[in-house]
Amino acid sequence: MSRRLPLALVLAYLAAVVCIDLMTPAYLRLDVYAALAPVTAAAICTYRQTVFVGIADFLLMAAHHGVMPGEASLVNRVGAVLGNLLIVGASIVMARLRRDGEALLERVRATGEAAQRALLRPLPLRTHSVVVDGFYVSSQREALIGGDIYEVVDTPYGTRVLIGDVRGKGLGTLGAGAAVLTAFREAAYHRRDLGSGVVAMEQGLHRYHRSAEYQERARNGHAAEEFVTALVLGTEEDPAASAGAPGRIPVVFVDCGHPAPFLIGADGGVRELQTEEPGLPLGLGDLVDQPRPVQRVVLPPDSRVLACTDGVTEARAPDGGFYPLAERLDAWAALPTPELLGRLRADLAAHTGGRLQDDVAVLVVERASGPPARPEVSG
Numbered sequence: 261m262s263r264r265l266p267l268a269l270v271l272a273y274l275a276a277v278v279c280i281d282l283m284t285p286a287y288l289r290l291d292v293y294a295a296l297a298p299v300t301a302a303a304i305c306t307y308r309q310t311v312f313v314g315i316a317d318f319l320l321m322a323a324h325h326g327v328m329p330g331e332a333s334l335v336n337r338v339g340a341v342l343g344n345l346l347i348v349g350a351s352i353v354m355a356r357l358r359r360d361g362e363a364l365l366e367r368v369r370a371t372g373e374a375a376q377r378a379l380l381r382p383l384p385l386r387t388h389s390v391v392v393d394g395f396y397v398s399s400q401r402e403a404l405i406g407g408d409i410y411e412v413v414d415t416p417y418g419t420r421v422l423i424g425d426v427r428g429k430g431l432g433t434l435g436a437g438a439a440v441l442t443a444f445r446e447a448a449y450h451r452r453d454l455g456s457g458v459v460a461m462e463q464g465l466h467r468y469h470r471s472a473e474y475q476e477r478a479r480n481g482h483a484a485e486e487f488v489t490a491l492v493l494g495t496e497e498d499p500a501a502s503a504g505a506p507g508r509i510p511v512v513f514v515d516c517g518h519p520a521p522f523l524i525g526a527d528g529g530v531r532e533l534q535t536e537e538p539g540l541p542l543g544l545g546d547l548v549d550q551p552r553p554v555q556r557v558v559l560p561p562d563s564r565v566l567a568c569t570d571g572v573t574e575a576r577a578p579d580g581g582f583y584p585l586a587e588r589l590d591a592w593a594a595l596p597t598p599e600l601l602g603r604l605r606a607d608l609a610a611h612t613g614g615r616l617q618d619d620v621a622v623l624v625v626e627r628a629s630g631p632p633a634r635p636e637v638s639g
Contacts, residue, residue: 266304291321291340298351310355314348387414393597394623399616408569408621409437413448420448424490425569436486439468454494455554458514462542487543491518509559514552517541519573526562528593564626571620575612583611597624
């Protein structure tokens with residue numbers, strides 16, 4: 261809506277009240293109705309527009325009831341002018357407070373957005389070998405992020421990709437998510453082995469659970485022992501590329517209780533990359549003695565991997581039906597990645613009626629064209 265439309269409506273109302281007041285008998289006083297114009301302007305117009313309406317209303321009422329001849333006594337005339345002045349002044353104060361409040365809210369929103377963007381970088385993200393595109397939708401209104409996490413790190417050992425889901429949803433899960441992300445970013449550079457990197461992520465989550473901040477929340481009943489489902493992928497340059505198999509990407513991945521990713525082939529085929537034995541979520545690894553299994557697969561040329569959180573696979577329609585992700589991917593497998601993601605996001609919103617029950621994160625990993633320089637190992 262144009263900013264001038266509310267002003268035009270308020271001025272039209274004021275003009276109508278003044279005209280009617282001039283045409284009706286003197287005993288029918290409409291100055292109270294005219295005073296509603298600046299009050300309304302304070303609620304729907306800008307601060308400057310409210311000041312303009314207030315001054316116009318006061319001058320019109322002062323001229324009509326204070327200057328023009330009439331049957332009203334002097335006391336009534338002075339009272340009408342002063343009453344109108346008080347209402348105009350109160351309206352301008354209200355408009356000023358509303359403007360200051362909106363400015364403060366905008367600053368807080370901008371600060372919060374910057375903090376959230378520092379935690380989860382905007383997609384797409386590119387490394388020396390792959391491009392990772394996707395989207396993120398928080399189930400909480402006005403929040404950019406919630407309980408789902410993702411990250412892409414370009415390391416001397418290859419690309420490292422993380423997608424995870426903290427138990428719970430919304431902003432209350434940011435602490436655990438930040439702990440896992442921090443540990444993942446650090447381990448990606450200093451641990452070549454993907455399994456040891458997952459161990460570091462679990463240690464980071466345990467440290468967060470032992471922190472004073474978390475213990476305080478737990479004592480107040482605002483926290484429960486959080487665990488994080490995660491899928492960690494590592495890509496390497498394929499040595500066979502120089503032997504007549506260009507474009508193939510060897511991928512190592514560890515499943516920590518996360519929904520399995522999908523392989524979208526260049527021929528349009530879609531299959532789920534099921535692990536033989538999914539590992540436990542981060543935070544629960546101490547329940548078993550064995551490390552989480554590491555899976556290896558070589559991606560065919562021009563293939564893509566789609567990974568998502570359970571906010572997609574468990575999204576429900578109003579009738580209770582789950583979202584048919586595999587069926588949708590079969591139908592859209594030939595689409596370019598940006599179009600596929602756009603279709604998926606719109607279709608997911610249509611399936612749930614725009615009411616997500618959980619946070620949603622989707623990543624599509626595909627080979628980059630024209631790779632930039634590979635990072636070097638530091639001392």
